[in-house]
Amino acid sequence: MEEKLVISSSPHIKGPKTVRGIMLDVIIALIPACLASLILFGWKALLIIMASVASAVASEALYEKAVKREVTVGDLSAVITGILLAMTLPPNVPLWIPVIGSAFAIVIAKQIFGGLGCNFVNPALAGRAFLLAAWPMHMTRDWLNPLTYDAVTSATPLAVLKGTGQGTLPGIKDFLLGVRLGSLGETSVLALLLGGIYLIARGVIDYRIPLGFLGTLFVGTLVFGKPGAFFQGDGVLAILAGGAILGAFFMATDYVTSPVTARGRLYMGIGAGFITLLIRLWGGYPEGVTYGILLMNLVTPLIDRFVVPRYYGYAHDRAAKEAAAGGR
Amino acid sequence: MKRSLFHDFIKGFVEENPTFRLVIGMCPTLAVTTSVVNGFWMGVAVIFVLTFSNVFVSLLRKSIPDDIRIPVFVILIATPVVIVELVMRAYLPAMYEILGIFVPLIVVNCIIIGRAEAFAYHQPVLNSLMDGLGIGAGYTINLMVIGGIREFLGTGQITIGSVSFPGTPLFEPAAVMLTPPGGFITLGLLMAALNIAVARSENRKKARRAA
Amino acid sequence: MISLKRTSGGVRVDDKKDLSAGSPIEPAGIPGELVLFLSQHTGAPSKPVVKVQDLVKRGQLLAEPQGAISAALHAPTSGKVKAIEPRYHPIQGRLVDAIVLEPDGKNEVFEGVVPRARDLDSISGEEIIAFVREIGLVGLGGAAFPTAVKLTPPADKPIDTYLLNGAECEPYLTSDYRLMLEEAEVVIFGFRALLKAARVARGIVCIEDNKPEAISAMQRAMSPFPELDLAVLPSRYPRGGEKQLIEAVLGREVPPAGLPLDVGVIVSNVGTAFTLGKAIRTGLPLVERVISVTGEGVTRPSNFLALIGTPVSYLIEKAGGFSGTPGKVIMGGPMMGISVKSLDVPVLKGTSGIVVLKKEQVKKDKMLPCIRCGRCVDACPLRLLPVWMAAYAERGLLEEAERARVLDCCECGACAYECPAKRPLVQWIRMAKSEILAKRRAQNHARK
Numbered sequence: 001m002e003e004k005l006v007i008s009s010s011p012h013i014k015g016p017k018t019v020r021g022i023m024l025d026v027i028i029a030l031i032p033a034c035l036a037s038l039i040l041f042g043w044k045a046l047l048i049i050m051a052s053v054a055s056a057v058a059s060e061a062l063y064e065k066a067v068k069r070e071v072t073v074g075d076l077s078a079v080i081t082g083i084l085l086a087m088t089l090p091p092n093v094p095l096w097i098p099v100i101g102s103a104f105a106i107v108i109a110k111q112i113f114g115g116l117g118c119n120f121v122n123p124a125l126a127g128r129a130f131l132l133a134a135w136p137m138h139m140t141r142d143w144l145n146p147l148t149y150d151a152v153t154s155a156t157p158l159a160v161l162k163g164t165g166q167g168t169l170p171g172i173k174d175f176l177l178g179v180r181l182g183s184l185g186e187t188s189v190l191a192l193l194l195g196g197i198y199l200i201a202r203g204v205i206d207y208r209i210p211l212g213f214l215g216t217l218f219v220g221t222l223v224f225g226k227p228g229a230f231f232q233g234d235g236v237l238a239i240l241a242g243g244a245i246l247g248a249f250f251m252a253t254d255y256v257t258s259p260v261t262a263r264g265r266l267y268m269g270i271g272a273g274f275i276t277l278l279i280r281l282w283g284g285y286p287e288g289v290t291y292g293i294l295l296m297n298l299v300t301p302l303i304d305r306f307v308v309p310r311y312y313g314y315a316h317d318r319a320a321k322e323a324a325a326g327g328r
Numbered sequence: 329m330k331r332s333l334f335h336d337f338i339k340g341f342v343e344e345n346p347t348f349r350l351v352i353g354m355c356p357t358l359a360v361t362t363s364v365v366n367g368f369w370m371g372v373a374v375i376f377v378l379t380f381s382n383v384f385v386s387l388l389r390k391s392i393p394d395d396i397r398i399p400v401f402v403i404l405i406a407t408p409v410v411i412v413e414l415v416m417r418a419y420l421p422a423m424y425e426i427l428g429i430f431v432p433l434i435v436v437n438c439i440i441i442g443r444a445e446a447f448a449y450h451q452p453v454l455n456s457l458m459d460g461l462g463i464g465a466g467y468t469i470n471l472m473v474i475g476g477i478r479e480f481l482g483t484g485q486i487t488i489g490s491v492s493f494p495g496t497p498l499f500e501p502a503a504v505m506l507t508p509p510g511g512f513i514t515l516g517l518l519m520a521a522l523n524i525a526v527a528r529s530e531n532r533k534k535a536r537r538a539a
Numbered sequence: 540m541i542s543l544k545r546t547s548g549g550v551r552v553d554d555k556k557d558l559s560a561g562s563p564i565e566p567a568g569i570p571g572e573l574v575l576f577l578s579q580h581t582g583a584p585s586k587p588v589v590k591v592q593d594l595v596k597r598g599q600l601l602a603e604p605q606g607a608i609s610a611a612l613h614a615p616t617s618g619k620v621k622a623i624e625p626r627y628h629p630i631q632g633r634l635v636d637a638i639v640l641e642p643d644g645k646n647e648v649f650e651g652v653v654p655r656a657r658d659l660d661s662i663s664g665e666e667i668i669a670f671v672r673e674i675g676l677v678g679l680g681g682a683a684f685p686t687a688v689k690l691t692p693p694a695d696k697p698i699d700t701y702l703l704n705g706a707e708c709e710p711y712l713t714s715d716y717r718l719m720l721e722e723a724e725v726v727i728f729g730f731r732a733l734l735k736a737a738r739v740a741r742g743i744v745c746i747e748d749n750k751p752e753a754i755s756a757m758q759r760a761m762s763p764f765p766e767l768d769l770a771v772l773p774s775r776y777p778r779g780g781e782k783q784l785i786e787a788v789l790g791r792e793v794p795p796a797g798l799p800l801d802v803g804v805i806v807s808n809v810g811t812a813f814t815l816g817k818a819i820r821t822g823l824p825l826v827e828r829v830i831s832v833t834g835e836g837v838t839r840p841s842n843f844l845a846l847i848g849t850p851v852s853y854l855i856e857k858a859g860g861f862s863g864t865p866g867k868v869i870m871g872g873p874m875m876g877i878s879v880k881s882l883d884v885p886v887l888k889g890t891s892g893i894v895v896l897k898k899e900q901v902k903k904d905k906m907l908p909c910i911r912c913g914r915c916v917d918a919c920p921l922r923l924l925p926v927w928m929a930a931y932a933e934r935g936l937l938e939e940a941e942r943a944r945v946l947d948c949c950e951c952g953a954c955a956y957e958c959p960a961k962r963p964l965v966q967w968i969r970m971a972k973s974e975i976l977a978k979r980r981a982q983n984h985a986r987k
Contacts, residue, residue, distance in 0.1 A: 004864075004898075005878070005879070005881075006866055006867045006878065007880050009877075009969065010869075010873075010875045010876060010877065010965065011965060012873040012876065012896065014955065015550065015956045015958075017959040018961070019907050022910075114908075116907070116908050255910045256910055261924070311944055312547070312782065312921035312947070313921070313947070
């Protein structure tokens with residue numbers, strides 16, 4: 001019997017957390033937003049989410065089969081990519097849009113670079129950026145009126161704010177509930193916040209990223225939001241309109257493409273908020289969340305290189321910084 | 329071992345494919361490959377310049393002093409470039425408008441100066457001629473393939489002269505393919521595919537040798 | 540009570556202390572054979588002063604210290620020296636000389652074992668240090684560093700604070716907890732003796748907040764002594780690590796490759812203080828210690844007062860034997876302890892527990908790719924970046940690993956515990972450390 005004792009080096013016990021469990025938590029956190037999209041935009045929303053998830057999972061499995069790698073759809077990360085991409089799509093897009101977007105997200109943005117953990121940009125956002133560049137007409141005009149499900153091509157609140165579209169701005173209550181034009185999952189602020197708070201409470205995401213992101217956007221818009229006058233902008237509206245909340249809680253917090261240190265994550269959030277602000281106020285597009293996060297994804301390795309904690313026992317973090325900089 | 333002329337020609341297609349294997353001459357590859365026709369004419373211009381410069385570099389290789397060979401190469405390259413530019417302007421003014429700055433820029437194209445330095449400066453005239461033709465033809469095919477993919481997906485059809493092969497309404501054209509990101513994506517995927525193919529065939533060769 | 544200064548990292552661990560926390564300390568009894576390694580402790584092995592066939596009594600000197608850092612070894616019970624031969628050392632993983640003692644069962648106490656002092660006024664600091672050396676006292680927290688050496692720091696390193704470590708942050712283990720609960724008075728007496736010996740004015744007892752009963756027992760015992768203070772630590776592994784304790788309680792950081800005395804601190808374990816307190820009053824050297832025999836894999840998780848050298852198999856039997864099929868037997872705690880391949884090995888002075896995990900608990904987790912979640916970074920008590928250290932180590936990038944301060948890693952295992960991808964971070968880091976050190980040795984050798 002004694003021969004059967006396992007010999008290994010410490011630690012001999014491991015915690016209960018698993019990658020799958022974390023991914024499952026993210027999916028749970030997305031359920032309120034999914035439900036909200038169903039109520040607001042009807043069965044079309046369900047079809048888009050299903051098409052997107054199915055395409056993401058199938059692309060991952062097929063690609064891994066093709067290159068003879070282990071099929072890893074069981075880790076559920078592809079499901080999240082699928083849901084997240086669907087959340088960013090206008091509710092009236094043809095179904096091939098989510099299918100192609102998810103396939104691009106999984107194959108081009110994730111698998112080609114080595115799969116889970118190796119992608120350098122958030123796959124869902126890369127998919128969205130691709131769709132936006134490829135079929136801009138669908139991505140900026142295929143809206144549905146919430147609750148009535150009429151197809152409309154009028155301007156989203158952000159476009160109205162920017163002055164590039166005609167329309168009326170909904171009230172705060174409508175923003176919170178999501179009764180306004182917008183992508184599937186970005187409209188219902190309450191549902192998104194519910195999921196975001198769940199993720200923070202479960203320790204899945206770091207509050208610093210959404211805090212930095214939304215904080216920067218709020219303050220920046222407050223200060224510079226109105227041309228010609230400081231401190232006249234509507235910071236609250238900047239957070240409520242558009243995809244800032246979806247991006248801040250669910251996209252920018254993607255582990256693989258955000259920094260590993262707490263301070264780094266705060267900087268990442270601030271940076272993403274700042275770029276979003278730049279694009280919204282002075283850029284060509286009405287919305288900048290996608291590019292704000294994507295650009296910060298690219299900067300993440302730099303942040304990881306220079307934002308390192310002061311190691312225990314070292315007087316200044318210069319030594320540590322040099323160590324990290326030289327080490328990479 | 330005497331180098332085979334045929335090998336010098338054929339190596340430009342796969343083994344020393346300038347775009348996908350040597351990864352040189354990338355600026356025009358990305359910039360002008362929005363259609364098959366663009367790719368074709370750019371390729372033709374490069375074939376002419378490359379062959380011309382290869383032949384003359386090879387002819388003069390014994391009398392070009394080593395220390396100043398690069399300036400000499402540039403002169404030998406600039407000559408055919410000017411010829412191409414003037415001819416294009418005269419007979420293909422529309423194409424010249426499209427290719428624009430990238431025609432005069434052939435002067436500093438890495439393929440040309442690279443072949444001069446790496447090949448023609450050390451090889452006999454005939455070999456250099458074949459090298460120029462082969463590499464140039466390989467380059468032309470690359471540009472046409474990339475251009476074809478981008479044109480087809482980006483505009484929904486491929487148009488050569490008055491003939492067009494429509495892809496629509498099977499799918500909606502993806503505007504992104506005509507933009508630089510589309511160029512990078514196409515280039516990257518093709519490069520990966522060719523490298524996989526080459527690696528596989530080399531493995532097979534190795535296995536056969538071992539067996 | 541001391542307010543905490545700074546705590547970094549650490550993980551919440553399912554501590555499983557309930558298994559044995561309710562079991563009072565009981566004597567384990569005398570096994571058929573005791574194996575006493577000559578190197579029980581950090582430093583040079585001790586030198587035998589007995590011969591094979593000698594008859595010895597409980598408390599009699601078996602081996603004397605050799606060199607500056609070493610410790611004496613005494614007979615845990617009366618009996619015959621059966622052999623002095625190499626035996627398998629569970630920590631060092633190789634054959635090491637040991638004195639094998641065959642107990643006669645009479646447990647006769649050596650004549651020299653007489654009480655030293657009734658109170659601390661009747662014994663001087665120098666005498667205490669000499670006595671500590673005499674009884675072979677070492678740190679009972681795990682590293683087994685000779686206590687007498689700790690008590691005599693170099694003159695240029697003034698010590699202002701003495702920490703008594705009762706954190707016991709390793710999961711499962713309850714030996715320190717039971718000691719504080721049952722023997723608080725002796726522990727405090729021993730702690731005050733340590734303070735007097737080291738001429739330190741302030742003593743702080745450090746306990747994790749998951750042991751409220753121990754806290755109140757210790758508080759009662761220390762209340763008459765104004766020089767003693769209490770620090771209650773949040774129970775997050777590895778808060779009881781020496782460096783972590785010093786940072787949390789005093790806000791000081793031990794420099795890399797330095798010792799607590801570099802920042803004016805000495806840290807001793809509760810068990811060490813208890814052994815000294817008891818020894819001053821009875822004269823009995825360090826021949827036994829409290830050991831938790833626990834884990835899901837034993838029938839009756841217990842806390843034993845066990846003789847040094849008792850075989851692990853004997854203790855497991857005393858704890859009711861295995862429950863189910865054992866998968867792993869660990870000497871020490873499950874986070875930093877060492878798994879043994881045979882139950883024949885004896886316990887050492889530094890063995891604080893024996894944890895038996897069931898076979899079904901010892902499953903090999905499938906390793907997934909790193910998802911860069913940063914949990915290991917948040918967990919590291921030294922604020923290092925395990926994600927990079929392990930990545931460099933995995934790829935054999937030793938120079939980069941060294942620059943990422945891989946040598947500072949204390950291998951507490953917090954990062955690996957937290958890793959959701961179940962990556963063997965500590966194993967990689969350990970590998971890099973040993974390779975870097977081996978390379979250094981080779982270079983030094985070449986230079987000579």
